[in-house]
Amino acid sequence: MALTATGIGSGLDINTIVGVLVDAEKLPKEALFDKTEQTIESKVSGIGTLKSKLATFQDALEKLTDPDSLNIRKVSTGDSIYFGASADKTAQTGNYQIQVEQLASSHKIAGTNVADATSAIGEGSLDLSVNGEAFSVDIEDTDSLEDIANKINSADDNSGITATIIKSDAGSRLVFSSDETGTDNEVSVIANDTAGSGLNDMFGSGNLTTLSDAKNSIVYIDGQKVTSQSNEVKDAIVGVTLSLTEADMSKTSTLRIEQDDESVKENIQGFVDAYNSLIDSVSDLSKYDVENEEAAALQGDSMIRSIESQMRSAISNRVDVGGTTVALYDIGIETDRYGKLSINDDKLDKAINDDMGLIEGLFASPDIGLANRLDTMVEGYVKTGGLIDTRNNSLTSEKSRLDDQRDAFSLKMDLLEARLFKQFNAMDLVVANLNQQSSGLINSLGSLPGVVPQS
Incomplete structure (x- = not known):
C-alpha cells in the first residue's frame, strides 16, 4: 500500500x-x-x-x-605690488625697507625674417650655447623654420634654450630664448653651412637681432644693493626669499617678519x-x-x-x-x-x-x-x-x-x-497497514456463525 x-x-x-x-x-x-x-x-x-x-x-x-x-614666521609686505616674500624659521623678526630697481629678464635673439615659414632654409648645423653649456643640431636641406625649432626644443642635450617662431608684418623669424634669466644666461648661436649660405644668411654673425637683453634683478634692502640672476632673491635676508614682481626705484615697501x-x-x-x-x-x-x-x-x-x-x-x-x-x-x-x-x-x-x-x-x-x-x-x-x-x-x-x-x-x-x-x-x-489488517480482522470475526452484531 x-x-x-x-x-x-x-x-x-x-x-x-x-x-x-x-x-x-x-x-x-x-x-x-x-x-x-x-x-x-x-x-x-x-x-x-x-x-x-x-x-x-x-x-x-x-x-x-x-x-x-x-x-x-609670519611675513607681511603690506599692499606692495613690487614683491612677495616667504620666510623660514631661521629668519629673524624685524622690519626691512625694500626698493626694486630692476627685474631680471631672459636673453632673446632672432634670425632674419622670411616671407614663407614653410620654405627650406639651408643645410648644415647650428651650434647653440647658454651659460657655458653647448649643444648642436643638424639641419637638413628640406628643414623649415618649424622643423628647426622642433629639433632645438627636442634635443636631448638642450642646455636651456627654447626656439619659437614669431610671425609679424615683416614675415616669420626664429627666436632663441634663454630658459633662465640673468646675465649669465646669454644665448649664443653659430651657423655652419655645408651647402650654400642659407643658414649663415639667417643666423650668422650680423644677421641676429637682440630682442631682449639678459638682465639681473636689482633690489635695495635697507639701502643695500643686492643683485640676483633671477627674480627670486634668496637669503639676502637670512631665511627670507623675495619674489620680485614689479620695478620702481621711487617706491619703497616695508617687509615685516614676525614669529607666528x-x-x-x-x-x-x-x-x-x-x-x-x-x-x-x-x-x-x-x-x-x-x-x-x-x-x-x-x-x-x-x-x-x-x-x-x-x-x-x-x-x-x-x-x-x-x-x-x-x-x-x-x-x-x-x-x-x-x-x-x-x-x-x-x-x-x-x-x-x-x-x-x-x-x-x-x-x-x-x-x-x-x-x-x-x-x-x-x-x-x-x-x-x-x-x-x-x-x-x-x-x-x-x-x-x-x-x-x-x-x-x-x-x-x-x-x-x-x-x-x-x-x-x-x-x-x-500504522496504515496495521489499521487495514485490524479492520479486516474485525470484519472476519463479525461474519462468524453465532456472532451477533452489536447495535
Whole structure:
C-alpha cells in the first residue's frame, strides 16, 4: 500500500512534528552563528573606526614632526605690488625697507625674417650655447623654420634654450630664448653651412637681432644693493626669499617678519584635540556597559590595550633637547585623570616666548621627539600590511570559516529533515497497514456463525 500524503495512515501531523524536531536542533545553532557573525561585523566596524581615528591623529602629528611647523614666521609686505616674500624659521623678526630697481629678464635673439615659414632654409648645423653649456643640431636641406625649432626644443642635450617662431608684418623669424634669466644666461648661436649660405644668411654673425637683453634683478634692502640672476632673491635676508614682481626705484615697501605664535598654538591645539578624540574613541570601543550588560566591539581587545599603553607612555616621557629634558607639562599641556590632554594657555604662551627651540625639540627631534615617536607607532597600525590590516585579514578569514560552517550545518539539517521524514513516513505506512489488517480482522470475526452484531 503506497501513501500519497504524509500522515494519512497514522493521522499524525508529520510535517509539524518533523519541523519541530529539526528546529529544536537548528535554531540554537543558527542563533549562535548569528551572534558570532554579529560579533565579527561589530569588530570589523570597530577596527574601521579605530583606523580612521588613528589616521586623523597622524594628520595632526605630521604638522608637529616638521620643525618648520613649530617655529613659524609670519611675513607681511603690506599692499606692495613690487614683491612677495616667504620666510623660514631661521629668519629673524624685524622690519626691512625694500626698493626694486630692476627685474631680471631672459636673453632673446632672432634670425632674419622670411616671407614663407614653410620654405627650406639651408643645410648644415647650428651650434647653440647658454651659460657655458653647448649643444648642436643638424639641419637638413628640406628643414623649415618649424622643423628647426622642433629639433632645438627636442634635443636631448638642450642646455636651456627654447626656439619659437614669431610671425609679424615683416614675415616669420626664429627666436632663441634663454630658459633662465640673468646675465649669465646669454644665448649664443653659430651657423655652419655645408651647402650654400642659407643658414649663415639667417643666423650668422650680423644677421641676429637682440630682442631682449639678459638682465639681473636689482633690489635695495635697507639701502643695500643686492643683485640676483633671477627674480627670486634668496637669503639676502637670512631665511627670507623675495619674489620680485614689479620695478620702481621711487617706491619703497616695508617687509615685516614676525614669529607666528598663533599658528604654532593652532598646530599644538590640533594635536591635543586629535589625541583626545582618539582617546574617546578607544574608550568607547573598549568599554563595558554595566547597566545594559553589553560589551563594546573591542572590549578586552589586546590591540586596544596596546595602543592605550603606548600612547600614555609616550606623552608622559621626557625628551632631551640639547641637554635639557622637557615634557608636555613643561610647555603647558596637562593630563587629567582620564588620560585626556588640556592646554594651560598662559604656560604655553610663556614657553613660546621664552624658547621655541624647546617646543620644537620636544615634538620634532628626530626619532626621540614626541610627534615622531607617536607617528612611528601609529604608522605600524595604519600602514598597508600593518597591524590593523592583519587583524582585518584575520576577521575576514574568521567570517569565511563561519560561512563554511553555516553551509555545512545547513546541509546537515537538510539531511536530518530528510531522514526524519523517511522514518515517520515508514512508521505511517506501518500504522496504515496495521489499521487495514485490524479492520479486516474485525470484519472476519463479525461474519462468524453465532456472532451477533452489536447495535
